[in-house]
Amino acid sequence: MPALLRSHPAPGALEERRGDTRVLRRGMAVLSQAGVERCEAALSDVSPYGCCVATAGDWLRPGHFVTITLPGARPLSAIVRWAHSGLAGLELLQRLACDEPEWVALID
DSSP states (O other): OHHHHHHSOOTTTTSOOOSSOOBOOOEEEEEEETTTEEEEEEEEEEETTEEEEEESOOOOOTTOEEEEEOTTSOOEEEEEEEEETTEEEEEESSOOOTTOHHHHHHHO
C-alpha cells in the first residue's frame, strides 16, 4: 500500500492551502466506520489536524465519519474530506495532543 501513496499525489497537492506543515512520514493504522466497515490503511502526510490514507477498499466517501487507530494508541475520530482511487484525506475532529506519542512520532 505505501506504493499507492507515492504514485498518487493528493488532489490540490500543488496548491498548498493548509495552515499547518505536514511531514511525509508513514505508518499503518486501522480505519473503521460505524463498526461496519474496517480495513488497514497506510498513513502519510500526517499533521496535528489530519492525514492522508491509502486503503484497498473503496468505501471511504467525503463526509463520512471514521475512526482511525494506530497500534497502541487510542482511537481518533475523523471526517473524510476527499477520496479518490483508494486514497483519502482525513481531518481529525480534535487536534492531536502532545500526549499521543504514537501519532507525534509520525509528525516530528
